[in-house]
Amino acid sequence: MSTQPTGPRRIDITVLPVDVEVDGCTVTILEASKLKLPWDEFQVSCQARCGNLQSQIFHLTYKTPKELAQKLKTEIAKLKYMLWLMGEGELIKRGIVTKISSKQ
Secondary structure, eight states: OOOSOOSOOOOOOOOSSEEEEETTEEEEEEEEEEOOSSSOOEEEEEEEEETTEEEOOEEEEESSHHHHHHHHHHHHHHHHHHHHHHOHHHHHHTTSEEEOOTTO
């Protein structure tokens, strides 16, 4: 058995925040952390932008990147459904979304 180093190790680092496109909206992943539980689980803080509307910050937990992608799709679908059901004005009134300027 060799005790010699096998060469440099690769470390992948994602610097946050990062924007991802999900079903026509932009989701900004603001923070990510590993939860101290008996199983491997992570938590992210996110904010969605659809057109000129921006959601409040929301949190998701996930175990795999595939699960995170599915949960982000679900959150965007819920936001779009609420927009269709209640309209932009009602969501702004309830504080669910805010209007952002087009200069950003």
